[in-house]
Amino acid sequence: MEKKWWHKSVVYEIYPRSFYDSNNDGIGDINGIIEKLDYLKLLGIDVIWLGPVYKSPNDDNGYDISDYCDIMDEFGTMEDMDNLLREANSRGIKIVMDLVVNHTSDEHPWFIEAKKSKDNKYRDYYVWRDPIDGKEPNEMGSLFSGSAWQYDEASGQYYMHIFSKKQPDLNWENIEVRKAVWDIVNFWCEKGVGGFRMDVIDLIGKVPDKMITGNGPKLHEYLKEMNKNSFGKYDLLTVGETWGATPEIAKLYSNPEEKELSMVFQFEHIGLDEQPGKEKWDLKPLELKELKRVFSKWQSSLEGKGWNSLFWNNHDLPRIVSRWGNDKEYRVESAKMLATLLHGLKGTPYIYQGEELGMTNVHFNSIDEYDDIETLNMYKDRIAKGYSHEEIMKSIYAKGRDNARTPMQWDDSENGGFTSGKPWLAVNKNYKEINAKAAVEDENSIFHHYRKLVDIRKNSETIIYGEYRELDAENPDVFAYIRELDGDKVVVICNFTDKIATFKEDSMEIGDSKVLLSNYKDIVELKNTMSLRPYEAIMYRM
CATH class of the missing domain: 2.60.40.1180 (Golgi alpha-mannosidase II)
Structure with a gap:
């Protein structure tokens, strides 16, 4: 296999709203990231995966985009973004953008136009269907609870949304949609980004009438086409979020001969503490032998034919030290153990912000303190089905997405040094003990363990290959x-x-x-x- 720069890289995911607030409005921003680049340089990472910073009404924390070529006001300006690219590059750090092209916001100009008339040229940018017997076109469900179809009174048709009703799905069968996506990718390539993390990319080949969402028949055709017409012309890291990938499918994505992506995120290990056939909220204990089986399968199956991504955490997943470690008496030991296990494997490791500090899950007392749309929808849905409040909260404490989204804990000052304003989401109360300042000053901290792991990987062909x-x-x-x-x-x-x-x-x-x-x-x-x-x-x- 041809050696690539990203084979020996370590990626750090930043969730911008929660990383660092430079102007004290309670929301993290691009200038806040710039202020903390030296911290990331000290950690040793060489790639930042930057969560969405595009224009967005924020129905799903930036994953509902209204303009792909502009910056959300609360994060800053395009000038700030250009400055971040320059400052990161000067420290040898590349920026990987979050590319969200399965859907847009319902406030995107394309969808605003599409709703005006069935004859509008943007109508076919989205997935529309007539009612059947006065009801939804089929029984396809949204991943955010309820139906995946939303009725449009003006036209008498339904539009499809796999996620929130404010996130209408793009129609990738339309070549004009695909060309528009290539233009977006090329816009950012020309700005000098280091690559793209592609949000739920395995859904773009959906066939709604057959109720096929993931791994549709034209998925790989679309990716090859996008590679040829956009990012494939550059030396970039591209990673697809592919919840339904098997090792055989992952080889299609990541085998260099296929000319699709550098690698994918596969999530087989992530479901091992869920009851089979149920939702992620239905918990069961992890069996280590199952985890070993899954990791070993992926390590062996892609050998010489593809590339693994390695991760425990991201913005959608609970904190790993609380999930499969011990966030009480063995927090430091178990966080270091989980890091060691992962970073010795073959693939590109991803560190999620705060993971290198051993940040933990959060236990808010009231559902009103939570922000995540998936969590709030699930709570309403399960209350209606007769679940008890205590039962639901137990699942949220274990699996809610806000566990990963509480603000980064920088020091022991108010709000963990994240902001002197009112944070958009409350800071975990353990910030006095768990914070970056204390970790950097303690040579035996989890932070310095991660530093050593990053350094060992970069200097070991055996760990890389x-x-x-x-x-x-x-x-x-x-x-x-x-x-x-x-x-x-x-x-x-x-x-x-x-x-x-x-x-x-x-x-x-x-x-x-x-x-x-x-x-x-x-x-x-x-x-x-x-x-x-x-x-x-x-x-x-x-």
């Missing part, structure tokens, strides 16, 4: 694996529990070994049988 093999596969408590390239070996051993656990792998030949990184202070020699302390994680080089 080595083959993967799982160790002690049937162990229900320990996740261990070996990476190997040209005789050089890196071994990662992680206790995933708050108990003493035993690692045992008789087949591993033990040569001279060196501890590259550990989350406990004393050095533990690599052996075929080892006793591991709670959440202990060690990376060795042999």
Whole structure:
């Protein structure tokens, strides 16, 4: 496989509303990001995935776009955006934009025109259908609860919205839509961005009349076409959000010969603490052997034929230390363990803001304190179905998207140093103990553990390109694996529990070994049988 710059890169996702507020209006902004670039440089990352900063009415926190070539007022101006690109570039950091082209805002000029008449040239930019027997065209549901069809009184037709009714779906079967998207991509390419994260890109090939949303028959045709006419002319990182991807589908996306994307986000591991066949809110305990099976499958299946993205968190997911670690007595140890496990794998790692501090889920007392549209819709829906308030809140505490969206905790001053105004979403109350200032000053902090992991990756061809093999596969408590390239070996051993656990792998030949990184202070020699302390994680080089 041809070597690419993004193979050895580490990406940091910024959720702009919650990162840093430079003008004290309670909302994070572009100038706030510029002020914190040196912090990110210290961490060692070389790519920022920037959440949407385009013009938007903010029905879904910027994922409902009304102008792709302008900046939302609360984030700043296009001049600020150009300045961010320059300042980041001067520090060796690339900016990856969030490309949201499955749908627009209902306040986008295209949709405003489309609603005027069935004969308007923009009508076919969206998905419209006649009623059937006075009802919705079919039973397709919205991912934000309720029907995916919204009735338009003026024309007597329904338009499709997989998400909010204020997010009408674009009709990718229309070549004019596809050309308009290429123009948007090229606009940002010419500004010098480093790539694109493509929001729910596996939905653009939808076939509404057959109730097909993900992985439609023309999906890969559309991506090849977009690659050829826009970002494929540049040396960029492109990553698709693909909830329905299997390893075979991921190879279509990410095999360089296919000329589609650099990589995809696959989410098979993300559903492992959900009850099968139910919603993400219906919880069950994680079984480590299942997590090992999924990660090992993806590591092996894409070997030489595609590229993995590696992540625990993003703006839609709960904080990993609260989800699968221990955010109480072993918060530091478990956060370091989860980081070690992920960053030793093959693929491009993504760090979500605050992950490097071990930021935790938030427990707001009232549903009124939550902002996320998905969470609020689910609450109303489940109350109507007879669920208790306590039962619903338990699910929100575990899986709500606002867990990731509380403001970044910079120091122990009011509002965690995020703003001196009233934050758009309340800061987690534990900011006095968990914040960037304290973490940077403590050489044993989670932050500095991440720094070391980033540095190890950048200087290890074995971690970037080595083959993967799982160790002690049937162990229900320990996740261990070996990476190997040209005789050089890196071994990662992680206790995933708050108990003493035993690692045992008789087949591993033990040569001279060196501890590259550990989350406990004393050095533990690599052996075929080892006793591991709670959440202990060690990376060795042999």
